[in-house]
Amino acid sequence: xxxxxxxxxxxxxxxxxxxxxxxxxxxxxxxxxxxxxxxxxxxxxxxxxxxxxxxxxxxxxxxxxxxxxxxxxxxxxxxxxxxxxxxxxxxxxxxxxxxxxxxxxxxxxxxxxxxxxxxxxxxxxxxxxxxxxxxxxxxxxxxxxxxxxxxxxxxxxxxxxxxxxxxxxxxxxxxxxxxxxxxxxxxxxxxxxxxxxxxxxxxxxxxxxxxxxxxxxxxxxxxxxxxxxxxxxxxxxxxxxxxxxxxxxxxxxxxxxxxxxxxxxxxxxxxxxxxxxxxxxxxxxxxxxxxxxxxxxxxxxxxxxx
Amino acid sequence: xxxxxxxxxxxxxxxxxxxxxxxxxxxxxxxxxxxxxxxxxxxxxxxxxxxxxxxxxxxxxxxxxxxxxxxxxxxxxxxxxxxxxxxxxxxxxxxxxxxxxxxxxxx
Numbered sequence: 577x578x579x580x581x582x583x584x585x586x587x588x589x590x591x592x593x594x595x596x597x598x599x600x601x602x603x604x605x606x607x608x609x610x611x612x613x614x615x616x617x618x619x620x621x622x623x624x625x626x627x628x629x630x631x632x633x634x635x636x637x638x639x640x641x642x643x644x645x646x647x648x649x650x651x652x653x654x655x656x657x658x659x660x661x662x663x664x665x666x667x668x669x670x671x672x673x674x675x676x677x678x679x680x681x682x683x684x685x686x687x688x689x690x691x692x693x694x695x696x697x698x699x700x701x702x703x704x705x706x707x708x709x710x711x712x713x714x715x716x717x718x719x720x721x722x723x724x725x726x727x728x729x730x731x732x733x734x735x736x737x738x739x740x741x742x743x744x745x746x747x748x749x750x751x752x753x754x755x756x757x758x759x760x761x762x763x764x765x766x767x768x769x770x771x772x773x774x775x776x777x778x779x780x781x782x783x784x785x786x787x788x789x790x791x792x793x794x795x796x797x798x799x800x801x802x803x804x805x806x807x808x809x810x811x812x813x814x815x816x817x818x819x820x821x822x823x824x825x826x827x828x829x830x831x832x833x834x835x836x837x838x839x840x841x842x843x844x845x846x847x848x849x850x851x852x853x854x855x856x857x858x859x860x861x862x863x864x865x866x867x868x869x870x871x872x873x874x875x876x877x878x879x880x881x882x
Numbered sequence: 883x884x885x886x887x888x889x890x891x892x893x894x895x896x897x898x899x900x901x902x903x904x905x906x907x908x909x910x911x912x913x914x915x916x917x918x919x920x921x922x923x924x925x926x927x928x929x930x931x932x933x934x935x936x937x938x939x940x941x942x943x944x945x946x947x948x949x950x951x952x953x954x955x956x957x958x959x960x961x962x963x964x965x966x967x968x969x970x971x972x973x974x975x976x977x978x979x980x981x982x983x984x985x986x987x988x989x
Contacts, residue, residue, distance in 0.1 A: 752959075755938035762942070772923070772944060779942035780918045787915075787935075840931040840939075845915035852919070 592680075594719050600682050601675035603715030604696045604705035610635045611644065613663025617652045620644050620662055631693045633703055634666050640695050640703040642666030672697050675704055682712050740764055740802040746789040746813075751839065754790045758782040761800040765807070774875055778807055781853040781870040784846040785811035791836050793866065807872040818861040825851065825859075883988070885926070885947055885970060891984050892974050894949065898961045899970025903947050907989060910982045914939045921945055928981050932956050937963040937971075946970060949985075951978045 611620045611632045620632045624646060631645040644666050652658040652665065673682060673694045685694055686709050696705040732743040744757040758779050765775045782798065789796045789811055796813030818824045825847050832842020847868070851857040854870035861867070885894065886901040894901075906924035911917050912931050921927065923944035929936060932954045940948050947970040950956060956973060964971045974981055 751933075751935060754935065758938070758942060776923065776942065776944055783918065783938065783942050784915060839933065839935065840912050840914040840929075841935070843913040843915050845913070845919060849915050849919045 590723060594716070594723065595680040595683060596678045598679040598715060598719060599675065600673050600677045600679060600696055600707060601705065603679055603682065603711045604675065604707040605711055606705050608633065608703065608706060610703070611662055612636065613641060613661060613666070615662045616659050617644065617649055617662060617665060618658045621649045621653075621658065624649065630708075631706070632662075633695050633706065634662050635703055638702040640670065640672065640697065642668045643670055643695065645692065670695060673707060674699065679712065679715065682707055686712065738804050741799065743797050743799045746786055746793075746796050746798055748790065748793060748795045750790060754786050755783065757786055757798040757800060761802075761807075761809070764800075764802055768802070771875060774872070777853040778809065778870075778872050781850040781872075782809045784850040784853075785809060785868055785870070787841055788846045788868075789813050791832055791841055796865070805874055807874065809870045809872075811866075811868045813865050813867075815863055815865050817863040818859075818866055821859060821861055885972065888985055888988055889972075891988065892949065892972075892976060892981050894972040894974055897956055897971045897973055898964040899947070899968065901970075903970040905947050908949075908982060908985045909945070910978050917945075918943050926985065928978050928985070930954050930978065932960060934960050934963045936960065937967055937969055940969050941967040947972065949974060949981055951976055951981050 609623055609627045609629060609632060611623065611634050613634055613636065623632055624630065631643055633640055634642040634644060644662050648665060648667070657665070671685065671689050671691065671694060673685060673696050675696050675698055682694070693706055693708045695703055696707055698704045728745065729742070734741045742760065747753065761782055762775055762779050765778060782800065786798055789798065793813035794815050796811060799810045801808045823829045827848045828844040830842050830844035836842040847859070850868065850870055855873050856871040858869045859866070883905055884901065885903045885905060888894070889901055905926040907922055908928055909917060909921035909925045910928040912929050914931065914935060917927060917939050921943050925945050926947040926949050927940050927945045928949045928951060930951050932950045936948060937960055950971065950973045953973060953975045956971065961971065976984070
């Protein structure tokens with residue numbers, strides 16, 4: 577019996593930690609499509625097709641009685657019993673997982689039993705989910721990502737008395753993650769009790785610079801630096817550079833693609849907005865990258881009207 | 883004004899947040915940079931842009947509510963983001979023109 581090399585002592589500590597920290601219930605699919613013993617195999621075949629799934633648990637009052645897999649359906653089609661009941665053809669000797677087990681069990685079961693999916697039961701033996709190798713893969717990738725981000729953040733955040741500096745990596749076309757730097761910087765500024773109009777100016781500039789990197793650059797870094805007198809947001813990217821800065825700073829001028837525009841971005845207002853929001857604005861660009869800096873003087877009286 | 887006061891007029895279906903959300907006006911646009919540049923804080927954003935970035939923009943521009951028109955589908959992650967950022971999301975079958983007109987008349 578071969579086991580995956582990530583399940584032994586040789587694995588890096590954070591990998592083993594993650595596969596033991598995560599539970600089956602963190603990865604499983606909870607939306608269940610189930611059948612009854614009296615359903616025909618054809619009904620279940622249609623259910624599988626409709627929901628793009630490869631196996632259907634057969635249940636009665638929340639209890640798992642058996643499984644019908646795509647293989648069962650194919651065999652039924654081959655041997656001409658597709659219109660017979662699931663109850664007569666389902667696999668009854670099932671390997672199940674419990675929702676509280678560590679994810680490592682899911683991984684080793686996949687290896688050991690070679691099934692495409694495992695039903696998941698609660699402590700009370702009720703069917704609560706189903707888990708596939710895809711579910712496990714997705715859960716692991718998301719958790720690795722979170723872990724790596726937390727490590728990067730720990731490396732790039734510097735907090736000293738009264739000031740704060742942090743860098744964020746921005747990836748091309750990663751619309752999902754975009755907004756994190758701005759969100760974090762806003763939280764910092766709110767904690768300082770700065771006026772909301774001031775915070776809005778910083779947030780707008782920061783978000784525009786972020787979206788610019790997401791939409792136009794090959795990826796880059798957004799940094800936020802907060803001192804008692806000033807905030808500076810710097811966006812540095814890895815290219816391809818802005819051929820004509822004057823055009824890029826003209827409201828309405830845009831080089832964004834159609835699909836980017838359909839998301840509500842690329843209206844040619846990003847850099848003009850950032851420039852308007854900032855007290856000081858600097859931009860330099862070459863083929864190897866663009867650097868934009870927006871500085872904001874922290875208002876002395878707290879009722880700034882921006 | 884609370885969202886509740888215009889809910890039946892605009893046929894609002896609350897998907898996240900609360901109908902007790904206070905709004906002080908409205909801003910209608912699908913260009914998110916335009917929203918950040920021009921929307922007054924406290925306004926409800928009337929739009930057909932239904933994705934997580936809309937929530938981020940509403941949050942950065944201090945807009946407490948988003949009204950999604952034309953009964954556009956709202957993705958799950960948008961609702962999650964709205965919950966996190968405490969932005970209320972409503973959906974209506976009205977067009978942006980109709981929704982804006984009705985809200986404007988009530989202000």
